Amino acid sequence: MIRLQNIEKVYRTDTVETLALNSVSLDIAKGEFLSVMGPSGCGKSTLLNIMGLLDMPTKGEIRIGDNKTENLTDKQLAQFRNKTIGFIFQSYHLINDLKVIDNVELPLLYRSLSAKERKELAGKALEKVGLSNRVKHFPTQLSGGQKQRVAIARAIVGRPEIILADEPTGNLDSAMGNEIMDILLQLNQRDGTTIVMVTHDENMAKKTHRLVRLFDGSQVQ
Amino acid sequence: MIRHLFKLAWNKKKQNFLLITEMFVSFIVMFAVFTLMVFYYNNYKTSMGFDYDNVWVANYTPPQNITTTDSFQIFHQSLGNMVRSMPQVNDISFTSANVPFAMSTNSTEVSFGNNRHIRTNVYQTENDYKKVLNLKMAEGRWFTDADKITGKYTPVVINSKLKESLFGNTAAIGKIIREEQFDEVPPADKYRVIGVAENMKDKGDYQEVENGMFVAIDTGWMRNAGNILIHVKPNADAAFEGRLSKALSNAIGTSIEIEHLDKKLQSKNLLMLVPLIIALIVAGFLIINVALGLYGVLWYNINKRKAEIGLRRAVGASGADVSKQLVGEALVLATIALIIGTFFAVQFPLLNVFDLPAGVYITALLLAVLFIYLLVLFCALYPGRQAAAIYPAVALHEE
Ligand SMILES: Nc1ncnc2c1ncn2[C@@H]1O[C@H](COP(=O)(O)OP(=O)(O)OP(=O)(O)O)[C@@H](O)[C@H]1O
Ligand SMILES: [Mg+2]
Numbered sequence: 328m329i330r331l332q333n334i335e336k337v338y339r340t341d342t343v344e345t346l347a348l349n350s351v352s353l354d355i356a357k358g359e360f361l362s363v364m365g366p367s368g369c370g371k372s373t374l375l376n377i378m379g380l381l382d383m384p385t386k387g388e389i390r391i392g393d394n395k396t397e398n399l400t401d402k403q404l405a406q407f408r409n410k411t412i413g414f415i416f417q418s419y420h421l422i423n424d425l426k427v428i429d430n431v432e433l434p435l436l437y438r439s440l441s442a443k444e445r446k447e448l449a450g451k452a453l454e455k456v457g458l459s460n461r462v463k464h465f466p467t468q469l470s471g472g473q474k475q476r477v478a479i480a481r482a483i484v485g486r487p488e489i490i491l492a493d494e495p496t497g498n499l500d501s502a503m504g505n506e507i508m509d510i511l512l513q514l515n516q517r518d519g520t521t522i523v524m525v526t527h528d529e530n531m532a533k534k535t536h537r538l539v540r541l542f543d544g545s546q547v548q
Numbered sequence: 549m550i551r552h553l554f555k556l557a558w559n560k561k562k563q564n565f566l567l568i569t570e571m572f573v574s575f576i577v578m579f580a581v582f583t584l585m586v587f588y589y590n591n592y593k594t595s596m597g598f599d600y601d602n603v604w605v606a607n608y609t610p611p612q613n614i615t616t617t618d619s620f621q622i623f624h625q626s627l628g629n630m631v632r633s634m635p636q637v638n639d640i641s642f643t644s645a646n647v648p649f650a651m652s653t654n655s656t657e658v659s660f661g662n663n664r665h666i667r668t669n670v671y672q673t674e675n676d677y678k679k680v681l682n683l684k685m686a687e688g689r690w691f692t693d694a695d696k697i698t699g700k701y702t703p704v705v706i707n708s709k710l711k712e713s714l715f716g717n718t719a720a721i722g723k724i725i726r727e728e729q730f731d732e733v734p735p736a737d738k739y740r741v742i743g744v745a746e747n748m749k750d751k752g753d754y755q756e757v758e759n760g761m762f763v764a765i766d767t768g769w770m771r772n773a774g775n776i777l778i779h780v781k782p783n784a785d786a787a788f789e790g791r792l793s794k795a796l797s798n799a800i801g802t803s804i805e806i807e808h809l810d811k812k813l814q815s816k817n818l819l820m821l822v823p824l825i826i827a828l829i830v831a832g833f834l835i836i837n838v839a840l841g842l843y844g845v846l847w848y849n850i851n852k853r854k855a856e857i858g859l860r861r862a863v864g865a866s867g868a869d870v871s872k873q874l875v876g877e878a879l880v881l882a883t884i885a886l887i888i889g890t891f892f893a894v895q896f897p898l899l900n901v902f903d904l905p906a907g908v909y910i911t912a913l914l915l916a917v918l919f920i921y922l923l924v925l926f927c928a929l930y931p932g933r934q935a936a937a938i939y940p941a942v943a944l945h946e947e
Contacts, residue, residue, distance in 0.1 A: 381862055382941035402866040409864025420859045420944065424559045429552070436552055437864035465559075481863070 328489065328521045329355040329378055334387035336373050336544075347373040348384070349544040355523065357488070360515045362532040363525045365541035371525040372493055374541065378523060379412050379491045380404050391489070409437050413482030417494035419474045421466040427453070427477050428462040434485045452480040456510055472503035479510055483520070490514065492524040496531060508534060553873070553880045564881055567845060571885035574838045575920050579893050581831045582912035582919070584824055587904055588754045597748040597757075598648070599682040600809035602782055604789075605647045606631075606796055608774040608804040621767050627799055631776065634792065636784040639679045641777045642765055644672035648681070648750040649812035657728040658761070659735070660714040665728055668710050668759035669750075672769055677762070680779040681748070686711075688721045688743030691764050701740035707760035711744050720744050739763075752816035754824075774800070835923065842927040846878060850935045857935055858943025867936035874935050878928035879921065886917050 336348040347370040355361055363371050376382040377389065380396055389396045391411065399407065413434075421430050431449040440448075453459055456476040466474055475495060482490055492511065496504035508531055514520045524535065532538050540548035557564055614620045624642070631640050645652040646669065654672075657665045677683070678690040686708050695703045701724060711720045725739040739761070747757040780788070789806055796804045850857070857870055865873070893913050897906040 376941040376944075379862065381858075381944070382939070402868065405861065405864050405866035405869065408862060414862045416944065420855060420862075422856050422859070424556055426559075429555060433860070434863040436549060437869060442551065485864075 328357040328359070328392060329353070329523070330388075330390040331378070332388045332390075334374075334377060334384045334389070336370070336377065336382070337385045346544050348377070351387075351541075351544075351546050353539065353546070355521060357521055358515070358519045359537065360512070360522045360535040361524070361537050361539060362535040363523065363539045363541065364527065364529075364532055365547075369541040370544045371541055375491050375493050375523065375525055379414060380408055405437070409434055409485065411487050411489055413485065413487040413490045415475070415478050415482050415490065415492040415495045417497040419466070419471075419478045419498075421474055421477055421481075423466050425465075426462070427458065427464050427466065427469070430466065430477055431480045431484050433481060438485070448484055449480070452484040453477075455483065456480045470503075471499050472506060475499060475503075475507050476510065479507070479514075483514060488521060490520055490522045492522065494525050494527065496526065496528065504528070504531070549873075549876070550880075553876045556877060557880045557884065567842070567881050568885045568888075570838055570841060571882050571920060571924065572889050574835060574923070575886060575889035575916055576892065577831050577834055578919050579889070579912055579916040581827050582915040583896075583904070583908060584827055586908045586911045586915070587756075588820075588824060590905075590908060591749070591754050591756050594747075594749060594757060596753075597684070597746050598750070600648060600813060602780050602784065603648075603680060603809045604778045604780060604784075604806055605650075605809065605812075606774075606776040606778060606792070606804055606806050607645075608796065608800050609802045610771055610774045611801050614771075617767055617771075620771055624767065624770055627796075628776075630795060630799060631778060631792070634788075634795075636781045636788050638779040638781060639676045640779070641674040641677035641680045642672075642770060643674070643677060643775050643777055644670075644765070644769065645773050645775055646671060646750075647775055647777060648748070648809055649752055649816040656761075658710075658714065658739070659726045659728055660723065663714050666710070666713045666759060668706075668713075668761045671760065671762045672765040673762045674765055677777065678745070680777045683748065684746040686744040686746050688741070690743055690745075691762075695742070695764055702738060702763060703742045704739040705743040705745050705762040706741055707745050707747050707757075709747050709757050710759040710761060711741075713759055752813060752820050754817060754820040839923060839927050842878075842924065843931065846874070846928055846931040847934075850874065850931050850938075854938060854943040857938055858940045858945075861938075861940035862944065870938075871932040871936035874932040875925065875928040878924050882920055882924040886920060889920075890917070 331351060331353040334348050334351045335346070338345040338347055351374065363374065365371055373382065377384050380389070391407070394407070396404070396407070422433070428446070428449050431452055432445045435445040435448060450459070450462070453462060456479050458473060458476050458480065461469065461473060466477065469477065490511070495511070496507050499507065511522055511524065512534060515522050524531070526532055538548065539546060611623070614623055628640060628642065631637055644654055646654045653669060655667055655669050657667050659665060673691065675691050675693065688705070690705060691703065704725070706714070706720065714720070714725065715723065720741045721743070723741050724737045725741065726735050727738040728735045745762065748760060749755060749757055751758070793804060793806055860870060860873070890913065893909070893916070896902070897909040
């Protein structure tokens with residue numbers, strides 16, 4: 328499903344050059360649930376962003392499904408993200424000025440769907456994460472766990488084949504974290520969604536199919 | 549997407565309130581400026597209605613030592629004959645001080661039927677006045693010597709505008725007009741219309757056509773004011789002007805002044821343009837301020853919303869989509885401001901606040917709407933383009 332070959336990422340600022348990823352190669356199968364661990368600053372987010380086509384590697388090649396990605400235009404990349412990838416972030420990244428339902432609809436705005444269809448799909452996605460009773464709330468009126476469930480609903484509303492989750496439980500206590508983890512496991516098992524999850528929690532990682540460890544930009548396991 | 553933009557604008561109404569107010573105020577100011585400009589432009593397009601090339605005006609203080617009306621009449625006639633006999637002179641007419649493009653005005657109020665208290669300019673003229681200014685008659689005739697025999701009513705020639713004010717579409721010739729001017733005397737039927745002249749834009753290019761009424765000059769009037777309109781031949785030069793001036797002051801015994809109508813027009817136009825120029829300068833400063841403010845706020849918003857921009861990119865917005873969204877948001881705010889502004893602007897024609905034609909207001913309104921949209925578009929385009937260039941991964945990084 329996702330194939331990374333010799334990915335290298337160098338960040339250049341005026342004064343320093345950071346080698347964030349050093350020759351990382353990864354093959355992720357369709358339907359796999361992969362977790363990524365490693366100390367802070369080792370390049371986990373960078374790896375996820377590159378997989379999600381939010382960032383370009385300095386060197387190396389990414390294939391998603393049967394598609395090579397290096398020659399895609401900005402518009403094609405956007406469409407690709409819209410159709411195939413759902414993102415979940417540690418800090419949720421909800422838009423506070425939009426109601427829960429409108430936040431969930433967001434990916435569908437960039438597809439040609441009617442308002443009614445969007446509403447229906449968003450409603451279903453919220454049902455899946457157990458938030459049907461919070462559609463008219465604003466994000467600021469929700470708890471952290473609820474916010475992350477909204478973010479998950481937003482990630483799955485467009486039925487992507489891949490979900491990329493960057494420390495989805497990082498801001499939550501263990502009970503809430505487990506709730507979120509259960510939803511992700513269910514998505515993987517029932518819908519066959521491929522999931523890549525960055526985590527600091529060994530217990531969470533244990534529940535996934537495979538664990539990749541990074542250290543200073545290199546894959547060590 | 550448009551619904552989404554309105555939703556965002558509505559949910560952020562508190563933050564947007566100031567921006568909308570700013571756009572609203574700019575709209576109102578531009579509406580006022582455009583109203584003035586359209587009004588002036590419409591006036592400018594209206595034909596002058598008379599010729600002022602090669603027309604001079606001689607201005608003098610009538611001699612105080614002539615005491616009887618008869619002897620004044622003789623003085624007046626010989627003065628006229630002297631000027632008329634000069635080879636460079638075509639025609640002359642003695643007149644009141646409100647010659648074309650002068651600061652002086654002379655007016656009264658007249659009534660006919662239900663059209664009461666209509667203010668009109670009054671011009672004292674002689675038989676040749678029409679020829680001197682090449683006035684055109686719409687109906688009826690100009691004054692002749694026969695009108696000097698005083699009857700019950702004073703014969704008058706009115707302009708087309710006054711005809712419309714008094715008589716609408718009905719005939720004017722032969723109608724009797726009442727004068728309302730003097731409070732002491734009961735208003736009385738006084739004037740009989742003998743002709744309708746075409747409108748004369750005698751206060752400059754940018755002045756609206758006003759009501760006008762011409763009466764034959766009477767000698768009593770002549771003792772107070774001295775003005776001669778002189779239509780000269782094209783070959784009349786400065787040397788001739790000197791000779792004319794000298795001849796006149798010798799005959800009159802006081803100082804005299806000769807002006808050319810085309811020069812008077814220039815200074816009159818300038819004077820009329822002053823309020824417009826001031827309005828343009830004030831509006832210009834305001835608009836520059838608003839533009840900078842708008843630009844700054846949009847720029848600031850983009851930096852504040854980097855995370856949101858990154859997120860939108862992640863869920864499928866292209867750079868162009870982000871740019872379109874930000875410009876679209878600004879245009880939505882402008883639309884709200886313009887709806888409120890238009891509500892206020894249409895009150896002017898509805899309540900007829902300044903007695904301007906509704907067409908002037910409507911044109912000005914459309915121009916102001918267009919102007920505000922272009923201004924907002926202009927201020928939003930560059931910040932929007934910058935937002936499109938933000939790298940999604942970097943944007944998501946920022947909290
Ligand atoms: N936009 C950037 N410009 C410069 N350097 C960057 C940028 N983004 C990341 N880095 C650097 O690249 C390295 C890897 O960063 P990354 O965010 O991938 O780490 P991480 O493993 O996700 O850490 P954490 O667990 O704290 O989230 C770090 O040294 C970081 O400073
Ligand atoms: Mg990270």
